[in-house]
Amino acid sequence: MTDPGCHLWWPDALGSPPHDAPWTPIRTPAFQRREHHTTGLHRLPGRVPDWAEDLFRVARATFIADKYARRHHTPDRWTRRITLSVPMTEHGRWQRPDVLDHLATLLQTLTGDFWTLDLRPLKGGHAQEAMIAPDEKRASEVALFSGGLDSLSWAATRARADDSRPLLLVMFHEINLKSLQRGVYAAATHRSTRPVSLLWMDQRPNGDGTGQRLEPSSRTRGLLYAAGAVRAATAHGVRTVHIPENGQVALNPPLTAARSAALSTRSVHPATLHRLNAVLDAVSDPGTGIRVVNPWALRTKGEVCRQALDAGLHPCHLEATLSCGRPPTRRKGRPPLANCGLCFPCLVRRSGLLHASGTDGTPYERSPWSDSLSPDRLTDWRALEHWLRTSYTPADLLTDTPLPPGTDREQAFDVITRGREELAGLWSAAAREASPRQHTT
Template sequence: MTRLLLTLSEAAADAALEEGGFDEVFLWTRNGRTTFTGGVDPHLTGLGVVNPRNVDLVRIALGVLAADRSVHREAGGSSWNARDFDLTVEVTDPGTWAQHAEQLSRTVGFLSGDSWAFSFTQAPSAEATGLPIEEQHHDRTVLLSGGADSAAGALLSAIELGENHSQSLVSHYSSTAISPVQQGIVSAITELVPGIRQVHHQFRLHRGSKRLDGSSFRSETSTRTRSLLFLALGLAVAERAESTLWIAENGFASLNPPLGPDRRGSLSTHTTHPRFLRELTALMQSMGGHGLIENPFETLTKGEMFRRVSDAVGIDAASTYLSSTNSCSHTDGRYSGAPAGSSCGVCFGCLVRRAAFTAAGIPDATTYLSEESGGRYSAFVRQKTIVEPLRDFVDRGIRPRDVMAMSLPEGYAAQDAFALSQRGVDELRGLL
């Protein structure tokens, strides 16, 4: 078991390092020594007076993501292991969180495929309280990652709300290449939906590369817990906006049927799985925090989402808008000389995206590294491709036992998941 600590106090961090009781110590401050990058205040005072439970959830989520990134898994494929974490986090009300620790452990464990134990200690009070910012109400809060699904959701939300209504868009990024993509989507929505009022919150927050003693953190790239931090930040904004939080993701990707027998457990991501979203909602509501989360596209494939965009704004506008997004699972193409923010074209995210354009009859103007005629990026593309496993998956098709392994939440009918997955496979078959 790996023992980790997230503290907001430099003194507590130094004491923990001196005592040696933790394998990793993470310190989150806004202006002082810190192991995190980004200007987000650990008390979220920039948003105003946020429900303390939602502030705590952001701290917990950041600690989970930092831990996830700092402990290596074993080899890939079926050798991936479930790790054991014991994470201590400073929160506003340790007693209340301790009462819900098992519920939190189950939720996070389902998300990452690991075993989690949580302990809580008292966080120091903020040096400055949040400003009593008025008029923050918005009709809806929408997560905007920069990917095609979130962009489709943000646009369709704006169209549904209409003129003289407002929405709050929430983005999180670690790669600076994604920030302008997110900003471009917001500008495009403003042009496509005149009269909609929008405010865009962009959060840059991630674990840095160096420990407090100057040594380098280990870096595990298979992290499955980014969505917890994204949702926690979104819920904090939604709490101030007094609105439901939309997370727009096609239902096929959310169910994430395994590509093969070695792609279960830790290799099967649950970042937007309906069970995870429902459990997080239940946890926050039982804690007295803001936890209203909705995925209005839970029953749709990506192609079906794209068609809704096309029906709303026309094929040409949909092509331009959706092609400006980034759905690639890999952001390290720049190390192979590719432009920042490039799309490989052969990862799961890119292949489902390409299939969705085809299924929806929308021209795909995205530039994919796999289609570069000169072969400059062929080595990078070969490392990232899952075309053959995905082709095998499509040839095999969805089986009832695949649905039985999806851990569907109560009220989600197996036959609905089966039908949705079949439609998703049909879209992929149209590409492959």
């Protein structure tokens, strides 16, 4: 039996379905935050071009489609067929075959699904009036800021740059972690030598009305964040958006064959940024192109942590950040901790802090080498052990998600090699930690 897939559409002001088919609407209440707080121009200093509004709309629609289309309903419990209809102001630009190809390939790279995009003309829309601010109020730099180690390190570094114009940090709310994110922002700016402003965006999804749990995987979240930052950058007249992510996690080589391609996160992979930049090049106005770049692409986690210390941060600032892929505070009845200590992002975090400062005082929920845990909680730790005991070659770097043209493969491989050395250091430290316990039991 052929999987019919999901047909989802984002209504325009007139609210008419795109075609005669079983389409499920994605309405504005799909997000918990009111529309005006998200797309209103009251927090931006200038006009947002129509193409940037279109990009943000399609990213929001994609994010909700990703949550509404449950993977467990598919034959292989992963790969979905999603048809998504979104109204676009600059319909002619987005209908070009090269743009549709770049966008569909970008989504497939991120999620591992088959996407069919129906980008139709927006009907009944109206342009918002922008509040034009003087040039000195406009940022000269824009960066995503998550409350994690990598974004903290970049923000702290750029906050001390010799620049009289503001640094704009675009932050998206993490569920149950808003106070932590504010604390990390305070740490990033406490020694700032230039103005730093924060644009806070809340894009938490609501349920779809079925009463069922939303799809837990969310591979399109990175695209949503990037599109929101691009939108803000256009209003400030900034042509580069920084998405700070250490190179070893950006490349994110699978620890096992079962984690290949989109089964591992690819939100800042060079291929993802290449496809997104191709979309930006194709739809933006001539001569006003904007690019999305990863400033930490050639740094390991430990090197990024060291950069943060060099920027004047204390180790306690680094230890108060968020790295976890499954924060305990999001689980009902769990302690209000930001990092579980067991998932792969937490293991990379541990290795980076250990490499940079020789210690890690982060209050983790558990440690894989010191607690009696069920096998399912040790999945990432055992996968890391297997990966570190297996040789890693330049060919392995290319077999999962191909690198885009122009990428220096030797530098990319060197980042992974240095990252493996940091992770091996964590493994050795874990063995020393566990050894005295074994002798006393």
